[in-house]
Amino acid sequence: MNYIFYFLIVISIIVGAINGKLQEVTNAVMDGAELSVKVAFSLIGIMAFWLGIMRIAQKSGIIDWIAKVIKPITKVLFNEIPPESDAVGDIAMNFTANAFGLSNAATPFGLKAMEELQNVNKDKTSASNSMCLLLGMNTAGFQLIPTTVLAVLVGIGYKNPTEIIAPTLLVTTIAFVSAIILSKIFQRIWKPRIEEVKNEQSD
Amino acid sequence: MSNLINLISVWALPAILLIVLTVGIFKKVPIYEEFTEGAKDGFKIAIKIIPYLVAIIVGIAMLRASGAIEMCSNLMSGVLTRFNVPADTLPLMIVRSLSGSAALGVFSDIANNLGPDSFATKLAAVMVGSSETTFYVLAVYFGAVGIKKLRYAVLVGVLADIIGIISAVWVANLMFA
16 A cells, blocks of 8 residues: 555656646645545445444344345355354445445445454454455445446436446456455465564564 | 336335334334444544545545546557557546546546447446446545555455456447447
């Protein structure tokens, strides 16, 4: 992340200077900073709402039920988390909400799952295998119906907008499955560097 | 078919609410107290992710303002016309992992300028519909729990995006070209 952050900013400044757009780049700092707070604040209400609903779902046993149904799958994929962890249910809800295109609802579930995964994580600053997998599943953006895209297509008078659904579903499935396979491959190669962490702490 | 899909997308949210609240009442869960208890966390999480959002959103805003994305698509346009990829969809490929609203903006732009019958509109629709804003998800999810070493997560996200773009081009050519 350190290098990504560095290169994002350095490349922007260099390319901005070449294109004579340095002023625009500087303005983007202010606009971006303002926008990020707006994004976070716009999340508060909807997050609070869904976390509240989720709490009811949890207390009434719905989450347990959903988790039980898709447990065979999550058990194989997330083989490192203890089966009694709440993370299983949250991951299930996160996936279900994403699949139905409710990304506003999916984020609170995903973040809750992240917290549960962090609770069983050995090194609190480094992402665990399960966290990386959950991330990969979310960045692939698996969705049954691309509602926003359909809305735009209807808006321009597209005759048969639903013809877009099948190809989109195929593509998103390919991306989703590759994200899972890639995570499983990389977790073998890219082991967490525990020794390094110990050194940093003793410094 | 389209009616059914419409029905599902309109009913998905209300159905979840109905089911959760009804089961809650039925099982004698104090739903109002539990709701407010759960909702408290919304505020905490949203505040916690601000620093991470600022870093990512400012970086991407700077990159977009610098013109680097246009430069990149100009560089690649020669190669990609060979695979029947319209040049108009190039900025979309780069932008879709970085910013959801920008991707939607570029897509609306393509759709409105090139019209419903163009291949570019169809390809763009598949690309936007099948993607999620990778860097936003990374910042928010890891930010919420204070993870600083992302290990291979970025690599997986970016590679899955690239695979998504390639398969979008392949599927769109198969079905619409």
